[in-house]
Structures are given as structure tokens and as C-alpha cells.
Amino acid sequence: MQICVIGCGYVGLVTAVCFAEMGNSVTCIDSNVERISMLQEGRSPIFEPGIEVLLSSNIRGGRLCFSATLDDGALRGAEVVFIAVGTPSAEDGSADISQILSVANELAHKLTQPAIVVCKSTAPVGTACRVQNILDQHCASLQRIGLHRVVSNPEFLKEGAALNDFMRPDRIVIGTDDNQAQQVMHQLYEPFVRNHDRILFMSRRAAEMTKYAANAFLATKISFINEMAAFCDEFAVDVEQVRKGIGADQRIGHHFIYAGCGYGGSCFPKDIRAILHMAGEHNRRMPILEAVEARNQEQKTWPFRALQDQLGEDLSGLTVTIWGLSFKPGTDDIRDAPSRTLIESLLIAGAQIKAFDPIAADNIKRCYPHAVKTGQLQLVDEPYDALQGADALVLVTEWKQFRQPNFSLMRSLMRNPLLLDGRNQYEPALVEREGFVYVGVGRPSTQPVAAALRAVV
Ligand SMILES: NC(=O)c1ccc[n+]([C@@H]2O[C@H](COP(=O)([O-])OP(=O)(O)OC[C@H]3O[C@@H](n4cnc5c(N)ncnc54)[C@H](O)[C@@H]3O)[C@@H](O)[C@H]2O)c1
Known part of the structure; x- marks a missing residue:
């Protein structure tokens, strides 16, 4: 044809x-x-x-x-x-x-x-x-x-x-x-x-609606598990165990229930906003999708908030390494990527950023020419080079090459062994054994457990 x-x-x-x-x-x-x-x-x-x-x-x-x-x-x-x-x-x-x-x-x-x-x-x-x-x-x-x-x-x-x-x-x-x-x-x-x-x-209209409904549902699953992760935090429960527990139910399934630092990309964020706007034009509210959007906005601030929790409010002068910049692995697309929310907050906070991504670094460079020029944002060609003198590492995008990194090399390069796992990729006990302070999304670290136990006693 x-x-x-x-x-x-x-x-x-x-x-x-x-x-x-x-x-x-x-x-x-x-x-x-x-x-x-x-x-x-x-x-x-x-x-x-x-x-x-x-x-x-x-x-x-x-x-x-x-x-x-x-x-x-x-x-x-x-x-x-x-x-x-x-x-x-x-x-x-x-x-x-x-x-x-x-x-x-x-x-x-x-x-x-x-x-x-x-x-x-x-x-x-x-x-x-x-x-x-x-x-x-x-x-x-x-x-x-x-x-x-x-x-x-x-x-x-x-x-x-x-x-x-x-x-x-x-x-x-x-x-x-x-x-x-x-x-x-x-x-x-x-x-x-x-x-x-x-x-x-x-019908044509049903086809158009089907696409929005599909994306709205998938985004809802992600925001749902992120909300559960915050809930798990309160009770010192590991959301990863809960994810596996609910995913095994075929009615729920394992897809799109990974807690993390929010969804991004060229589709979910804009499509949810478009649905809410269409609803508004018809004098309707969509409370579920409003909450999905709000939860995602909050979730994208998770890495920055976690950094402040660990390092104090003032991050100026500290060096933060980011692994992964695209909105998800396998693409160079950085539209609405959670990495950008983190980069923008760190730039305002006066932190130094060293970032690595296998594919998307050039796109990020084009977005922040000023910060690149002043050296506040450095795009580094090798993941381990990005760790030199770092006060924290934040994993934002779970490219496969980050799954089994050389923790002892990482530990030796960093000034402060703090690992924020924005995609719950690592086993907390293993990372802690390697000498890191580990913080995941909805995963208890030693401190919250102690705090929760004290609250119960
Ligand atoms: N990216 C995805 O994963 C994905 C998945 C499903 C659906 N969609 C939808 O598909 C559509 C396209 O998304 P995309 O990510 O491919 O967009 P994109 O921005 O990557 O590509 C759009 C292209 O259209 C070109 N263009 C714009 N106006 C033009 C014109 N008048 N004549 C010729 N070319 C023109 C642009 O130069 C650009 O190269 C969007 O509506 C998006 O929501 C995207």
C-alpha cells in the first residue's frame, strides 16, 4: 500500500x-x-x-x-x-x-x-x-x-x-x-x-477516549503505589514486599505498580492534564485523576526532600550525583522527566550536580545551557566518574547498567556514602552492608524502624 x-x-x-x-x-x-x-x-x-x-x-x-x-x-x-x-x-x-x-x-x-x-x-x-x-x-x-x-x-x-x-x-x-x-x-x-x-x-470518539482512558488508568496505578509507599513509610513496611504481594493477584498484575519518583514523559503528564481540562469544559470534576496528578507532582519532589532529610535543609555547596536522566530507561526522551524536577530544585538550592545518562545527557545539556556553562551542572560520560567527591547519589532512572554496580568502587569515590534509590532497585540490606546509608521509596531504613518501634512502645 x-x-x-x-x-x-x-x-x-x-x-x-x-x-x-x-x-x-x-x-x-x-x-x-x-x-x-x-x-x-x-x-x-x-x-x-x-x-x-x-x-x-x-x-x-x-x-x-x-x-x-x-x-x-x-x-x-x-x-x-x-x-x-x-x-x-x-x-x-x-x-x-x-x-x-x-x-x-x-x-x-x-x-x-x-x-x-x-x-x-x-x-x-x-x-x-x-x-x-x-x-x-x-x-x-x-x-x-x-x-x-x-x-x-x-x-x-x-x-x-x-x-x-x-x-x-x-x-x-x-x-x-x-x-x-x-x-x-x-x-x-x-x-x-x-x-x-x-x-x-x-466509533471515532470512542477510539479517542480509549487512548486517554488507557493512559489515565496506567498513571493511576503508578500514583496508587506511590501513595501506598508513603503509607508504608508511616508503618515501617517495605512497599516492595507489598508490591509483590498484591501483584501476584492476577486481577492486579505486576505491571505499573513500582513505587518511584513519579511518572514523566511525553504522554501521561500531558494526557492527564488534557483530561482534566476536557472535564472542566463540561463542568465536570474528575477527583480520582486530580489526585493522580497531585500525587505525581509530589512524588517528583521525593528525591529532593529525601536529600534534605538526610543532609539538612541547606544543600548549597554539596555535590549530588544523578544516575539516569531520561523519563524512563530505553529512551532519550526527557519531557516532564522527574530528573528535571530534581535538577531544577538542586540548581535553586545552590548544589553542584554531576549527572550521567547513557543516552539522554545531550538533551539535558540543551535544557540547562546556563548551568552547564557555569559548571553547576556537569554531564559526565562515565557513571563512576560522576561519583567523584559526591555527597549523595540519587538513582532517578533505572537503566539496566545500574542494576548491579560496583558498590565498593562507588563507596571509595564518594565523599559521603548516601544512596537515594528513587526506583527501589537495590536490596537495602546489601547496600547497607557495603557501607552506604540507603533510602528507598517506601522502604524502611534502620532509623524509621527504630522511630516506629518507639512510637508503638
Ligand atoms: N511518544 C510516545 O511514546 C507516544 C505514544 C503514544 C502516543 N503518542 C502521541 O503521538 C503523538 C506524537 O508524539 P511523539 O512523541 O511522536 O511527538 P514528537 O514531538 O516526537 O514528534 C512530532 C513530530 O511532528 C513534527 N511536526 C509538527 N508539525 C508538523 C507539520 N505541520 N508537518 C510535518 N511535521 C510536523 C515535529 O517536527 C516532530 O518531529 C502525540 O499526540 C503523542 O501524545 C506518543
Whole structure:
């Protein structure tokens, strides 16, 4: 099939590469000229495991090409056009859909043959309908009403595992009532669900709502366990034991119940804000999701509060090492990352920061040019180099390489052996045996246990 994908970010690029891999002919468009130049050379502007291999082989195979404009025949012959542009948070928390609307306007003028236009971006209920109206209005002026069919097909991939998620989806949600659009979309996705059909057809509005509901539920699980972690703290109970205890119940499951320093990324925070804004527009409140958002905001301050608990209110002049900067392992994405909340608090507090991340350091550098220039924020190439003279280490993102570090080397490099485990990666007893003071999220250390026992006596 002839496909055009508009937007070469985390979603658009993966979509384009995966459809090309299945033998389709894909043209991928992005208004960012730099991105397009990189892609034309087979280099990926985003970090996603495995993407460059597929990128190169499909470019070489002639199934994938890139352009910075829709003008040079990018839409010629396209049967399906995906819109995968960003929908960031606006100032008021609403989803800013201006990129989608701008693409829709461009398509209205440039798409001359009948096509299925697919909204892949996460967008408020009614957005696909607005795109349809924009296309219809233009077509009406040419007396070609009903030329294009707009479908909502939200994406559920996870950064860091995006190719696998796209190639082996749990489900594919397609919002359309149109028979022909259903057939084409089924044909397009059939290679991804060969062993059993996981394509769910529904209305456009239900598809848009499904995406928000899925993210809201996952964010709720995370905030729930973080709230339980704070509760566990009060009773000197290890939330890790509780996590395993509840996760074993199949109705609950082990996914997304890890206590930590909060969720970040390009989806959960902005999507929760968007839902709350949509609710407000309908004079509704969503108390559960308000609490999810509030708990997450508080959770992101956990590392800084824990540092102050251990080292005192005044952190000026102290050196804090951060391991992990991306919002989760496996990606270079730092949008709304908990590491940024910590960095910003430490900069204000006058602390020195030494940070290491295997992939995301350059993105962080671009965010804080002043602090990098003054040397208050140092991005270090090696995790152990970052520990030289540190007063504390904070593990913020649980990259695999941090799972079994050389504790005795770490201990010898640090000025003060304080380890704040923002992702509960380590066994407290083991780390304490190595000579560290260990603080986890919702995990008792010796002191709180003593305090709790005293309270009981
Ligand atoms: N990142 C994820 O994990 C993920 C997962 C599921 C859904 N989503 C949703 O998918 C959408 C895209 O997310 P993303 O993370 O890929 O965004 P992104 O910011 O990484 O990529 C968007 C791309 O669109 C390009 N763009 C913007 N306007 C354009 C225009 N008029 N013409 C051509 N290109 C244009 C930008 O230059 C950018 O490269 C969002 O709605 C997001 O919520 C994201």
C-alpha cells in the first residue's frame, strides 16, 4: 500500500518504519528540516532500540523515503495518510491540537485523490471529526464531498520498546463507522496480528477516549503505589514486599505498580492534564485523576526532600550525583522527566550536580545551557566518574547498567556514602552492608524502624 506519515517523532517514525518493513511504500514528512536530513542519511533523530537497522534496510530497499514538504509529490498516490504530529500541553493544560489542524488544512489543499486520513496523535474527543470537517469544507468548494475518510487510530507503543509494541500489539484500536475505511485499515494492520485478530473497531470518539482512558488508568496505578509507599513509610513496611504481594493477584498484575519518583514523559503528564481540562469544559470534576496528578507532582519532589532529610535543609555547596536522566530507561526522551524536577530544585538550592545518562545527557545539556556553562551542572560520560567527591547519589532512572554496580568502587569515590534509590532497585540490606546509608521509596531504613518501634512502645 502507498502510505504517507506526517511527523517523524517517536510515533511517526516507528509507524513509518514498521509499515515499510511489511512491504508498504512509505513517505515520511517532517517540517523539521534537520530531522529529515538525518533520516535521509539513515540516522535516527530519536533513540529507540533497533530503529536504525530497520531505517537503513528499508531506505536501501526503496520502501521508505523522507521529505520536509508535502509539495514534492509526497501525497501522490497515497491511499492512507497518518497524522502523527505532537499534541503538547497548552498553558491551560488543554491538549494543543494546532499541529494536527495545520496538517489537516495542508492536506485539504494538497490531497487530490481519495484517501483515508488517520489521526494517530493522542487528541481530545472530537478531533478526528474536526479534521473531517476541514477536509470536507475544502472538498465541498470543489464539489467533491466525502472524498476523504478520517479515522482515529491512537497509538499505544511504549518508548524503549516501541518497535516490538508496534510489531506485536496487544490491540489495535480503529475508530470509524465507515465500511471502506474499516476494510483498508484491517488490510493494513493484518500482518501485525496474523496469529489472532486484535483489531478493535469502534466509533471515532470512542477510539479517542480509549487512548486517554488507557493512559489515565496506567498513571493511576503508578500514583496508587506511590501513595501506598508513603503509607508504608508511616508503618515501617517495605512497599516492595507489598508490591509483590498484591501483584501476584492476577486481577492486579505486576505491571505499573513500582513505587518511584513519579511518572514523566511525553504522554501521561500531558494526557492527564488534557483530561482534566476536557472535564472542566463540561463542568465536570474528575477527583480520582486530580489526585493522580497531585500525587505525581509530589512524588517528583521525593528525591529532593529525601536529600534534605538526610543532609539538612541547606544543600548549597554539596555535590549530588544523578544516575539516569531520561523519563524512563530505553529512551532519550526527557519531557516532564522527574530528573528535571530534581535538577531544577538542586540548581535553586545552590548544589553542584554531576549527572550521567547513557543516552539522554545531550538533551539535558540543551535544557540547562546556563548551568552547564557555569559548571553547576556537569554531564559526565562515565557513571563512576560522576561519583567523584559526591555527597549523595540519587538513582532517578533505572537503566539496566545500574542494576548491579560496583558498590565498593562507588563507596571509595564518594565523599559521603548516601544512596537515594528513587526506583527501589537495590536490596537495602546489601547496600547497607557495603557501607552506604540507603533510602528507598517506601522502604524502611534502620532509623524509621527504630522511630516506629518507639512510637508503638
Ligand atoms: N511518544 C510516545 O511514546 C507516544 C505514544 C503514544 C502516543 N503518542 C502521541 O503521538 C503523538 C506524537 O508524539 P511523539 O512523541 O511522536 O511527538 P514528537 O514531538 O516526537 O514528534 C512530532 C513530530 O511532528 C513534527 N511536526 C509538527 N508539525 C508538523 C507539520 N505541520 N508537518 C510535518 N511535521 C510536523 C515535529 O517536527 C516532530 O518531529 C502525540 O499526540 C503523542 O501524545 C506518543
